[in-house]
Amino acid sequence: MTEVTEAVMKTDLPFANKRQGKVRDLYDITLPDGGDGLLIIATDRVSVFDVVLANGIPGKGVMLTKISEFWFNFFEGHYRHHLISTDVSQIPGLTEPQRQMLDGRVMICRKSKVVPVECIVRGFLTGSGYKDYLVSGKVCGIKLPAGMVNSDRIEDPIFTPSTKADEGHDENISYEESCQIAGEDLMSRIRDIAMSIYIEGREYAASRGIIIADTKFEFGLEGDSLEPVLIDEVLTPDSSRFWPADEWQPGQEQNSYDKQYVRNYTETLVEQGLWDKQYPGPALPQEVVDNTLLRYQQAYRLLIA
Secondary structure, three states: OOOOOOOOOOOOOEEEEEEEEEOOOEEHHHOOOOEEEEEEEEEOOOEEOOOOOOOOOOOOHHHHHHHHHHHHOOOOOOEEEEEEEEEHHHHHOHHHHHHHHHHEEEEEEEEOOOOOEEEEHHHHHHHHHHHHHHOOOEOOEEEOOOOOOOEEEEEEEEEOOOOOOOOOOOOOOOOOHHHHHHHHHHHHHHHHHHHHHHHHHHHHHHOOOEEEEEEEEEEEEEOOOOOOEEEEOOOOOOEEEEEEHHHOOOOOOOOOOHHHHHHHHHHHHHHHOOOOOOOOOOOOHHHHHHHHHHHHHHHHHHHHH
16 A cells, blocks of 8 residues: 555545535546546545534545545445445546645445435444433433443443534434435335444454444435435545454443544644634644554554454
């Protein structure tokens, strides 16, 4: 794997309809068969609390792309997904410097209509779910046993959707509310697929020493089909909480292989009154950049190497 020394924070490519998410840049492209395609580029941008920080983590986008590619291949033949290729040489119209910059961080995909619901599956009680539980004993309207503590295992994983916000913060919603947004039949199928992917993925990850505590999926629809298609990223350290299995201890925050390390650092800035979780985001010191990338690399090696 080519070492990335400078963070890729933005792209400017000769393709139509550029969209910029918190981490990814998207362009419309035409596939070799003439169909509508989507070019997804994982930059090295980092977001916390839905705010993009001032500097990135060199190589993070490459790690995310390789991990997603692994999982798309892992689930090939079991669930429909949108990935066609990660080979930058299959993208026409690029200069050589552009190809070098994009190498390892592109996904060529079939275009789909995005279902406007974030599909979160939780197998452990942590993050916003734990905060909800402390107030109500529930997570997104789902009642959990009394007496649970931070990072406790949820014996039967739960599906807890949220709104999908282009700007600002996503908000947790109930399953019933997600059905009002996307339709009950579609959400029922999406819920079943998301739960199955999470359970299969966490079993594999556990065999490699990683606890996937929770994760977020996105789904789309292709053409006139009503069959959900898995899109975006899959079981990465950006969309999931990855914990070292041999260090897990309920009742406390966990060491992690994901961007929780960045969240924790920025939380200290908030506590000190140095940031209010609004734009513009702060810059990360080099130590935090290096340690975060190390965590992503550890996750990659444990899962794939």
